[in-house]
Amino acid sequence: MKFHILTLFPEMVLQGLHTSIIGRAAEKGLIGIDAVNIRDYTQERHGRVDDYPYGGGAGMLIQAQPVYDAYQAVAAGGKPRTVYMTPQGTPFTQKMAEELAKEEELVILCGHYEGIDERVLEEIVTDRVSIGDYVLTGGELPAMVLVDAVSRLVPGVLSNESSAETESFYNDLLEYPQYSRPEIWHEKKVPSVLLSGNHRDIAKWRLARSEERTAAVRPDLYAKYRQKQWTIARLSNRKREHIHMMELLRRGNGELLYGKGENVIAYERTGEICLMTAVSPQDGEKMVRFLGELNPRISWFVVCQEFLAKQLGEMFPLRACEPCIQACYTRREPLPVRHGDIRPLGEEALEYLCAHYCQEDSGATQEISLEDSREYLSERVRSGWMFGAYVEGKLAGFIGLHDEGSMGMLYVEETFRGRGLGAALESYLINRLRERDWTPFCQIYQDNSVSLALQEKLGLYLSGPVIRWLEVRDCHLEVCRFQADR
Numbered sequence: 001m002k003f004h005i006l007t008l009f010p011e012m013v014l015q016g017l018h019t020s021i022i023g024r025a026a027e028k029g030l031i032g033i034d035a036v037n038i039r040d041y042t043q044e045r046h047g048r049v050d051d052y053p054y055g056g057g058a059g060m061l062i063q064a065q066p067v068y069d070a071y072q073a074v075a076a077g078g079k080p081r082t083v084y085m086t087p088q089g090t091p092f093t094q095k096m097a098e099e100l101a102k103e104e105e106l107v108i109l110c111g112h113y114e115g116i117d118e119r120v121l122e123e124i125v126t127d128r129v130s131i132g133d134y135v136l137t138g139g140e141l142p143a144m145v146l147v148d149a150v151s152r153l154v155p156g157v158l159s160n161e162s163s164a165e166t167e168s169f170y171n172d173l174l175e176y177p178q179y180s181r182p183e184i185w186h187e188k189k190v191p192s193v194l195l196s197g198n199h200r201d202i203a204k205w206r207l208a209r210s211e212e213r214t215a216a217v218r219p220d221l222y223a224k225y226r227q228k229q230w231t232i233a234r235l236s237n238r239k240r241e242h243i244h245m246m247e248l249l250r251r252g253n254g255e256l257l258y259g260k261g262e263n264v265i266a267y268e269r270t271g272e273i274c275l276m277t278a279v280s281p282q283d284g285e286k287m288v289r290f291l292g293e294l295n296p297r298i299s300w301f302v303v304c305q306e307f308l309a310k311q312l313g314e315m316f317p318l319r320a321c322e323p324c325i326q327a328c329y330t331r332r333e334p335l336p337v338r339h340g341d342i343r344p345l346g347e348e349a350l351e352y353l354c355a356h357y358c359q360e361d362s363g364a365t366q367e368i369s370l371e372d373s374r375e376y377l378s379e380r381v382r383s384g385w386m387f388g389a390y391v392e393g394k395l396a397g398f399i400g401l402h403d404e405g406s407m408g409m410l411y412v413e414e415t416f417r418g419r420g421l422g423a424a425l426e427s428y429l430i431n432r433l434r435e436r437d438w439t440p441f442c443q444i445y446q447d448n449s450v451s452l453a454l455q456e457k458l459g460l461y462l463s464g465p466v467i468r469w470l471e472v473r474d475c476h477l478e479v480c481r482f483q484a485d486r
């Protein structure tokens with residue numbers, strides 16, 4: 001992840017960011033921080049960058065020209081995501097940090113004085129972000145806040161990969177209280193459950209404390225959390241059908257857009273995936289209308305009922321995939337992994353992944369499908385959820401998690417088939433998911449008898465053919481992603 005910070009005070013942001021964890025991440029090359037002095041791009045004599053606002057008013061404005069030229073110098077003809085730090089922006093949240101962490105490059109524009117000429121903002125800015133309802137003297141501190149919050153989500157920046165996942169705001173809860181040695185301090189004892197070694201009890205205790213704390217301090221967040229929990233409970237009435245929606249919400253990867261009993265719309269922001277289930281066609285109609293009004297960006301719908309697919313088809317230009325069967329692993333015990341060398345995949349495996357993930361694509365031109373698949377696979381690798389099986393040190397197959405949480409992309413090289421490598425890869429992934437207390441699931445075409453047999457062999461429960469993926473047609477992806485999973 002590379003940050004380009006456009007500012008009048010580059011030394012201020014560089015000093016602030018080149019210390020501690022973020023500084024070390026920059027040293028290791030996990031992130032890049034480039035501070036560009038807007039003043040270097042002025043065409044005015046004496047390095048002047050500001051002038052009086054038309055119409056009068058207090059203070060000075062930064063002029064359009066030096067900002068635009070500084071931007072052009074870093075954008076190099078492209079259109080990178082460009083965040084303007086301003087108290088008039090959207091409030092910065094952990095969700096926003098998570099979303100920005102997926103970008104490869106970010107331009108951050110810091111204002112000073114009374115702001116920046118609106119015309120250049122209109123041309124270059126993609127997001128306006130505020131760090132709170134108060135006014136600072138400039139955008140440098142807000143930019144540092146944003147860089148810090150985003151950088152610590154970049155894989156490898158925090159030493160403990162899971163720590164970003166248990167802390168405050170993950171899944172709408174504040175973090176539980178923590179204790180370290182000594183066991184007794186000022187006559188206060190560490191809660192005994194934390195000394196018990198029983199990880200399930202510890203997790204339960206922590207969740208209860210998180211809930212208490214959130215309810216007391218942030219009733220707004222707590223209400224959101226409760227509604228999600230309640231919706232998950234309603235969806236569990238038909239668990240095999242709804243496991244994909246339950247897990248999206250449970251893992252904190254999705255937002256609840258609509259939740260009335262078993263009528264639910266959940267949304268996964270990265271893949272722009274909208275997951276829906278409805279009780280009746282009347283409910284479906286209401287929900288489709290609701291979506292039309294809300295108008296979120298959607299590339300895919302995943303629906304559980306045929307009537308929903310039809311209703312959505314009347315509103316959006318869609319291409320439907322065949323219905324899939326959903327399989328989920330609900331047992332407690334880990335599965336035996338009968339292959340010794342399975343490991344997480346890094347960027348170095350990307351060529352291999354692209355070559356084999358794309359090979360069965362059909363439909364759109366090869367060029368588009370390769371480009372989109374590469375971007376998708378690269379994002380999946382960065383998520384840390386792609387795993388490879390190695391035979392004599394060479395990659396022989398892989399499996400991964402899709403962005404909405406299902407297991408997929410399973411591939412084993414022709415020469416290694418029939419040796420249980422596929423089963424080992426899936427068992428490995430199931431175990432990794434179970435360690436997190438997540439329910440592993442996948443979606444399979446009805447005619448994919450090899451995959452269905454594998455799911456049954458591993459002990460997954462199958463639903464009927466219920467899951468329908470619908471691609472929104474005029475969007476960038478022209479290849480049905482599930483064709484690649486066959």
Ligand code: ADE
Pocket residue numbers: 085086087111129130131132133134135136137138139142
């Ligand atoms: N610039 C000045 N105040 C700010 C704030 N609260 N958030 C973002 N940028 C700012």
